[in-house]
Amino acid sequence: MTNRMQGLESACKEYEEDLVLHYYGENSEDDRRRIAQHLSACERCRVFVDDLRRVLPQMAKAEEMPQSFWDSYYRETVAKLAEQEERKYWWRSWLTPVRGWMVPAFGTLAGTVLVVGLLFGKGNLGSFVERPSRNIPQEITADSNQLEFFSTMDLLESLDKLEQQDGTQSELQKTHSSRVTLYKGIA
Amino acid sequence: MIEPQNIGDEELVALCQQGQKDYFEILIRRYMEKAFHIAFNFTRDTETAKDLSQDAFLRAFANIKHFDGRSSFYTWFYRIVVNLCLDHARRRGRVSWQSLDDMGDEPGVQQQLADVTFAPDQEAMAGEAKRKADATLEAMPKKQRTAFLLRNHQGLPIADVARVMKTTEGTVRVYLHRAVAALRQSLVEFV
Numbered sequence: 001m002t003n004r005m006q007g008l009e010s011a012c013k014e015y016e017e018d019l020v021l022h023y024y025g026e027n028s029e030d031d032r033r034r035i036a037q038h039l040s041a042c043e044r045c046r047v048f049v050d051d052l053r054r055v056l057p058q059m060a061k062a063e064e065m066p067q068s069f070w071d072s073y074y075r076e077t078v079a080k081l082a083e084q085e086e087r088k089y090w091w092r093s094w095l096t097p098v099r100g101w102m103v104p105a106f107g108t109l110a111g112t113v114l115v116v117g118l119l120f121g122k123g124n125l126g127s128f129v130e131r132p133s134r135n136i137p138q139e140i141t142a143d144s145n146q147l148e149f150f151s152t153m154d155l156l157e158s159l160d161k162l163e164q165q166d167g168t169q170s171e172l173q174k175t176h177s178s179r180v181t182l183y184k185g186i187a
Numbered sequence: 188m189i190e191p192q193n194i195g196d197e198e199l200v201a202l203c204q205q206g207q208k209d210y211f212e213i214l215i216r217r218y219m220e221k222a223f224h225i226a227f228n229f230t231r232d233t234e235t236a237k238d239l240s241q242d243a244f245l246r247a248f249a250n251i252k253h254f255d256g257r258s259s260f261y262t263w264f265y266r267i268v269v270n271l272c273l274d275h276a277r278r279r280g281r282v283s284w285q286s287l288d289d290m291g292d293e294p295g296v297q298q299q300l301a302d303v304t305f306a307p308d309q310e311a312m313a314g315e316a317k318r319k320a321d322a323t324l325e326a327m328p329k330k331q332r333t334a335f336l337l338r339n340h341q342g343l344p345i346a347d348v349a350r351v352m353k354t355t356e357g358t359v360r361v362y363l364h365r366a367v368a369a370l371r372q373s374l375v376e377f378v
Contacts, residue, residue: 010371017364024338024363026345052367055374059320060340062224063233070219077215077241084245085208 011048012038019045023052192216196260203251211248218261219244221341222268228336229272231321239275243268262350265337269351273329316374323373327366330354334362 011019015038021027022035039046191213194202202210222243226236247254247264254263324332330352337348338359345363349356 016368017360020364020367021345021360024345026360051371055320055370056339056367059317059370060342062340063227065223065233073219073223073237073241074215076237077219077244078212080241080245081211081248084249088249 011045012042015042015045016048019049020052023049023056197256200251200254200256200260203248204254208248211244211251214247214260214264215244218264221261222264225265225268225336225341226272228340229269229276229332235275239271240268243271246271258350259347262347265341265343265347265351266353269333269337273333276329319373320370323370324366327369331362331366331369334359335366338363 010016015035018027018031018035022032027035039049191210194210194213196214196217199210199214203214219240222240223236226239226243227233230236230239243264246267254260324335327335333352334348337343337351338345343351345356345359349359352359
């Protein structure tokens with residue numbers, strides 16, 4: 001069986017890299033001359049370059065897609081871009097309904113609600129201001145009494161005062177008891 | 188008045204950066220085929236190539252303000268496409284190099300393949316050899332494969348390949364030579 005495929009021949013080792021660059025036209029002018037000179041004398045390297053010319057373009061052959069594919073590709077990409085932009089500025093969608101004409105509309109609505117509220121609430125406005133004390137729950141009243149109690153505790157500001165007060169009282173008691181003893185003695 | 192199609196890449200990019208984003212659509216038209224083909228060379232799958240290349244446009248558009256013009260737009264854009272393809276391959280663990288025969292299931296592609304006619308001496312890359320070459324490409328280190336695909340399949344000059352890959356021209360030459368050498372080795376059995 002004859003194989004239709006022909007592989008790449010090996011080239012002279014020291015020239016191989018230069019031959020690849022030569023195929024791609026990426027050699028300097030000096031290298032190009034040197035390679036051309038070598039190729040004219042070396043059959044192996046000539047075959048190598050011929051193989052590159054035969055094989056590499058076939059590998060690079062791009063799939064040709066129909067025009068409809070590219071049209072669809074373009075449309076999809078533009079749509080994806082728009083979607084990406086939409087996601088990027090998602091907060092704009094919140095502001096979008098607030099258009100120019102909606103500002104006075106909301107203002108009018110708010111004004112109307114206020115006027116209606118005042119009209120129907122007229123004469124009953126005091127109920128919002130003056131709250132009857134009887135409505136205050138007992139627990140709160142009890143708490144307020146406790147607060148009054150605690151306000152008298154302001155006198156006892158510190159332990160020092162307490163101790164001082166305590167010391168003065170004991171001295172007074174001593175004085176008092178000594179006076180009582182004295183009076184008893186006199187009597 | 189200059190037709191939009193005749194405006195250069197740099198000018199289009201500048202217009203996009205100024206907020207006239209409709210001009211980006213001209214860049215899409217200009218580069219969609221190249222972007223798709225790069226992605227297809229990496230993935231060998233039409234739908235994946237379409238998604239990846241479209242994603243590259245979306246990313247380019249999202250980052251257009253960061254493009255500083257130190258390289259050409261297409262170098263910058265090619266880099267985005269290649270990186271996406273390599274990321275995709277990494278995520279999948281391997282690149283799916285679907286053979287031409289396998290792609291015959293798609294009606295449109297099948298018709299295209301039927302339309303392609305090779306002269307007898309141009310049938311070198313047909314059938315088994317083509318699959319072998321694709322498998323060799325798949326097995327190549329990613330930098331070698333990228334350099335080879337960009338130079339051989341996309342026709343980018345080595346200087347541009349180096350810019351896309353952010354490496355030196357000397358390194359690209361080495362990658363290219365190694366890639367061709369690997370292909371030669373893989374195809375030697377078909378002699």
